Amino acid sequence: MSYSIKRTRYKQFFRIMKITTLLLFVFIFCLRAEHSSSQNVNVTIKRSNTELEKVLNDIEKQTDYLFIYNDYVNVNRKVSVNLKKAPLKEVLVNLFEGTDVKYSIDDSYILLSAGGTRTTIPLTTQQGKTISGVVTDSNGEPIIGANVVGKGSKSIGTVTDVDGKFTLALDNSSTTLVVSYIGYLTKEVPVDNQSVLKVILSEDTQNLEEVVVIGYGSVKKSDLTGAVGSIQVDKVQGISVKSVDQMLQGRTSGLYMVQNSGMPGASSTVRIRGGNSISGGNEPLYIIDGMPVYPSASASQTALSPLNSIPTSDIESIEVLKDASSTAIYGSRGANGVIIVTTKKGKSGKTSVAFDAYWGIQNIYKKYDLLDSHSFEQLANEALVNSGGTAIYDESINPATTDWQGMTSNDNALTQNYQVTISGGNDKTTFLTSLNYFDQEGVIKATEMKKYAFRANIDHKISSTIHLGLSLTMTKVDNNRVGNSVLQSRLTTPPNIPVKKEDGSYTFSDDNGVITFDNPIAIINEKVDWNANFRTLNNAFVEWDIIKGLKFKSSIGIDIDYTTNKYYNPRTVYSGSQKGGEAKKTSNNTYTWINENILTYNNTWGVHSFTGLIGYTQQASTYDGFNAGSYGFLNDNLQMNNLGSGTTYSAPGSSVTKWALNSYLARVNYILNNKYLLTASIRADGSSRFGKNNRWGYFPSAALAWRASEEPFIKSLNIFSNLKPRLSFGITGNQDGIGTYPSYALLGSTGYVSDGQKVTGYYPSQVANTNLKWETTSQFDAGIDFGFFNNRLTVTLDGYYKKTKDLLLKVKIPGSSGFSSGLKNIGEVENKGFELAINATPVEGAFTWNTSLNLTYNKNKVLDLGDVSFIYPDQPGQDDTGTHLGRIVQVGQPLGTFYGYVYDGLFSTTDDIESSSQPTAKPGDIRYKDISGPDGVPDGIINDLDRTIIGCAQPKIFGGFNNTFSYKNFDLNINTIFTIGNDVYNGTRVVMENMQGSTNMFTTTMDRWSSSNQNAAYPRPLRSKAVMRVSDEYVENGSYLRFQNITLGYNVPAEFLSFTKYVSGLRIYASLQNFFTITSYSGDNPEVSKYGQDNLGAGYDAFSYPFSKSVLFGLNVKF
Structure with missing residues (x-):
């Protein structure tokens, strides 16, 4: 049975709740009371x-x-x-x-x-x-x-x-x-x-200076010297986006986002100006209200993005820092870009209450056409006969068909979201609190995510010079999940097998005992896979205006992240029956704290304007993990609640790791005559991860900009309302994705038997490298900002070149070290491209049309791999079987390159075979091209040397096109996203077209080769072995255009609300999400990444959790 989400007692959870609540009330009561009469x-x-x-x-x-x-x-x-x-x-x-x-x-x-x-x-x-x-x-x-x-x-x-x-x-x-x-x-x-x-009233974009949040401060947009993308949050919040990371997709140039899975709560892959690292991290740094945060410590595919801890309605602004002059202030964590999220704060005035809610249903975007029982048995018999066996099914009988795909689908899955926000204050104290509940059922049965969130922002002015602030966020997320076995078996399980036997037990095999399988209905109903995450982000600061223009701010932040998993595979499930039931419990806890101290000075002297800051920050994190399990249970009654009742114990595991980072930083902004702008910064990071010879890294940057539209000779043209060219260069670093102790010599433990006794011993598990250092990325950016017609039309162009060197790679090392490989700084990768962003208001008045287009061209290339020219990420022997991803990292090629054979049709006759490079083939088998041999020319043999580049997962161009139309009280939002030039390796087809006859297949496989159908699309059925290799036959064009969101809203006129003095505003809306996708990809979703955020596993689809389309209805009420 699926594990229900219950009121579970967590001592640590309630301890944190008590401490946090106490801090909140102490802080509130320390504030000055509300003004008296x-x-x-x-x-x-x-x-x-x-x-x-x-x-x-x-x-x-x-x-x-x-x-x-x-x-x-x-x-x-x-x-x-x-x-x-x-x-x-x-x-x-x-x-x-x-x-x-x-x-x-x-x-x-x-x-x-x-x-x-x-x-x-x-x-x-x-x-x-x-x-x-x-x-x-x-x-x-x-x-x-x-x-x-x-x-x-x-x-x-x-x-x-x-x-x-x-x-x-x-x-x-x-x-x-x-x-x-x-x-x-x-x-x-x-x-x-x-x-x-x-x-x-509409904002006066010409006279109202937009403020952009950057690292450790903010600047007027007109004073910006770097490449920073701002998400128009107000445009997104009216369209019921389910998660904050989805607010990013298609909203700014340079940012490419892939929703890895359709599973509720699944993480996304985010790349800013391409991937920089092969084995290190490629995700951007996330800053929430000034605090760096990281993904939850969960190995599952539902690992929470740090953004998902915040309800979408609580976001005030999102900035995407792209060039090095913007990100270098974050030093060793800035190479992959930075995303800064600022949450809403209270405003002085009458206390206001807002209620936001939406409800909707989801369904699988695309269901596959599968063989019925009669067709399956026909192909299965042919496969057996072609392999030298005997047919086992009587084809004169038309057996019943079990619709495994339909029975596992959760049609009209419910999605619901509710949020209450209370805010207000006076000129001394402002506050905002919100309470959120989100529930999303998955489109596969037994999958669901529930999220509970509480947030509070409080600001208080003790005096005219001292300002205090406190930000609290607490999020609890519960997930019911199903594993990959259900996602695959719901399609592959033979349709001629019933769900249960006559005695009521689940079936695990066909009547002949030839085919065994994991019954997906049994897994859905009986297996437990429950994941829970509790996270609290707390940040408090004090700000002191020392003298005019001189300000000191000190903050301390705490990020506590608890993740637990409960797993039980019962005896009623085939895989569980092989072990007599299997139970596991895991716990992953992370405690992170950060202290930042920033001194800022700004002043203006005549035509000179200066802002400078210096700072010191320190951060430390501790991870504590534990897992235990057992199997061999007498029954399934206790599940994972008593591991001791299992007859055999899995070896328990536990680990504690720690890392720390100390940093010094400085930045200056100088403006001359309100036209000439200079920004320069430097950061020094000291990390515990690296060797003593390279523990500190230094990351400088500089940027220049010219507000040319302020020059008299430009103004006289009466063309530009804004014209600003920009140049920047900087160096950033990367220390993510390589573990906590990559430079240290490590010991591992193992057990062995000595004199009949079990003894635990230790052995060297990792060689030391005291010279290990950061991956460093240098980036040059040239851009220009245009504004026309009083900024009703704005255009931003950027060209960039990024080069990452000292890549952290495992390479072969001398055998005298006692190890075959070790981590070293070897290799280089580059990214270069351009970005275009256009925002316009073509029509303004009673009818208003706002439109925006952003697109990015990025070219990624591996420049150097040390002593080798290529690397196979897959293990030896996996590269030529169709069920594994053929991958290669090769100098001169981009990351995410597919590597395999070239499909050359089918052998029709024996004459074709005799003149081919596959002399053992039979008519109806697949033919592959003979591309090369030991001497670099075709040698008449099909082997590993005939593999070649067959595709790439990275898009050449990607972007978004967004339009908002409003007429009186109505508004219509249409948001689209697109990619051009990316490939997808369809691993689902590899299995569903394998022609072995032991699993179900697509209906298209009925067009298989036979002596009477020699021009068939598919080879002859064959039971004895896999007939397909990794080849370009399964590499498909993944380009797409998706209407991501279509929302129609209506603001109820004030006169209709006059009957009540409590409601000041009411908006109702309806949304279609992911309803239309234009693509040639044959799978259900070209936007897929089976291996999550792995740069080398991008674009691989193999029984991924189905993509869904949604219909939503919502309302926003203000009191």
Whole structure:
């Protein structure tokens, strides 16, 4: 039976929960309490002949209130005031007595309006109407303090309150409202016959400087010198993306993402500007709210991406750092790029509540056409006869067909997501908390993922110079899984075999006892494979403004990751019956802490602008793993809950590993005359992983940019709203994917028998290499940013060249060392290419169209492998069998290259065989091309020397094309992704077209060779041996265009919500996900990576978990 997710007691889990909750409440209660009523707030002010604006600032500093006023309030008026510990209302009366300014206090805001800008007109006025409404941004967030005036009149106007709402009385001369706010485009709204309006303001992209988060800071986008891609998170969050890593796909140039599997919670492969390493890690570094995080310690294919610990609705921004000038500040972890995720924080103002939910169903994208029982038995008989045997099935009988594929499919699998977010605060303290529940059933029965997440962000200003912050994230993920045996046997199990025997037990073989198999229904119903992960990310900081422009920030972060697995293969499953039931338990725990201390200084002197930082960071991590198992149980009652009841014990295992990293870093940003920009950085990393001779690595970078659009001779052209060429160069490193102690001499343990006694001994398991050092990547980037038509059209072009040297590879070493191989720095790989990103708003108004296109061309090549020109990653003997991936790493070729034979059709006659290189073949067998021999020319023999390059998994071009259309309250999002030039090795076809007759096959195999069908597509059935090798016959074009998401949404008008004072916004939507894919690939999904993030195993498909398509319905409610 499948293992249900229950309330399991974890002592460590509750200990962490208690400590985290205690820290949260201690932090909250240490904060200054919410502001009290205005009657209890006292203010001391002594000012003489001072501008009113400065006095208002004094009041804001001493209280929790913020002033909101429009242009009609004269804040330049000179005032004099001398009050000591006076009530706030007394101060306000003193300031505005005798003027036309009126004030009102609403929560933590004080709204000022001049007497000439009436907020209402008496209702007895017969010649006018009262208009009410709400003003929001494009995300539906209320805009506080927006100016709302009648067009052509300065005497009729108001400002929006803390909910973005307004009420305004118009006379007959005003038929249009003019709504404006700093940073947004002014909008004119015809009143017509409406009495309730919803006004959405768009950001002024020309005048509003977009801020981009970079390593250890942020910069205005116009001041950016490096290649940084920003994900438009607000565009993605309205389309019910199931995980954060899926928000990245097709959204920025240079980033290639593959969803490794359709299994719920499965990890993804992410590459930024190509793969750099052969045996090391190629995944980017992830930074969440300033804290580096790593994947969960799980060996399963559902290993959690570090991004999946955060609900998608909690993301504020995502930046992708691509060039070395952007990533070198992260030193030895920056070679593969950096992805920076910033989560949402609370904003001062009235406490708001948001509820987000969606529901949907999933189904397998493509089901295969398989042989029925009669056709299967016909082919099986032919295979036996062709192999010298005797037919075993009576073909005159038409037996029942068991639909194993359909019976294991979970049709209309449910997906549901719920999140509640509460945020608010004042000018001293802001907070945001969220609670999320996500449940996704898999499209294969007995697979499911449930995720529970809690997050809190709290910021508090102790004083005008000291700022505290705390970020907490806790995530619990439970997975029910099935192994590869189900994914394969659901297709290969013979259709003429029933699920159960007459006695009710599961069948493991056919009636003749010739074919044995793992019954997939038995596995689904009886086997237990349950994985649980608990992760908490905690980060606290203190920031001190020492003097003007000089700031110090110190933070400490803790990442605790617990992963457990419970496994039981019962006696009722064929593989379990061979051991009398088998039980296992594993635990993988990782504890990581980091402390960062950064000193930043920025200042401006005339035409000179300078920002510099220096810092010191230290990080350490401990991994603790354990596994135990037993088999030979009397029954299946206890499953894995009592390992001691097994009669035979598997050798238990445990390990503890530790690593540490100390770093020093510095960066300067200099701008001259607001046109000429320079960025330079350096980082020194000291790692415990490397030998004492190369423990420290140094990673510098520099970048230049010229804001040419600020030059008078460019401005005079009236063509560019932005023109900025960029150049950068830098060096980064890589220390991932090589283990914790790669440079040390290690001992292994083993058991042996001495004098009849079992003795444990130790032996050298790894040779030391004190000269082992980082893989280093040098990168040059040249780019240019264009802006046209007030930035309604922007274009970014980048060309880059990356070269990685000192690759960490296992190579042959002298036998005198006692080892056959060892890890050394040998080899070089390069990546070069270009990127294009286009963003445009072709139409803007009542109907608006936003479009974006990004594409990347990347060429990867191995430059050097030391003393050899190629490496076979597969073990000897595996390369010429069709069930294994033929792979090669060869100088001059890209990583992910397929290596095998060239298919040359079928032998039709004996004459064909006599003149061929396969003299032992028979008519109907596969013919392969004779390509080479010992002397480099064809030798009439088909052997290993006839293998050649037959394809490559890496795409030549990839990208995304995204469009958003909006008309009044409707919006339509269409998101597409594409690849061009990549190949997929279809290992599923290798098995499903093997023509052996012992497993089920595709219906297309009925077109097999026979004396009466010599032009057949498939060879003659043959039972005695595999008839297929790794060849280009199974390498298919994996290029595709996928409509990843189509979402239609509707924002309910404010007047429809006026019946309740609690709901301020409501959006409903429907989505189709992965419904349409245009491809020539014959499998269910060309976007596949059976071997996960392995650079050399990319593009391999062999009974992968099925890809799914979804229909979703959702809503967003704001209170």
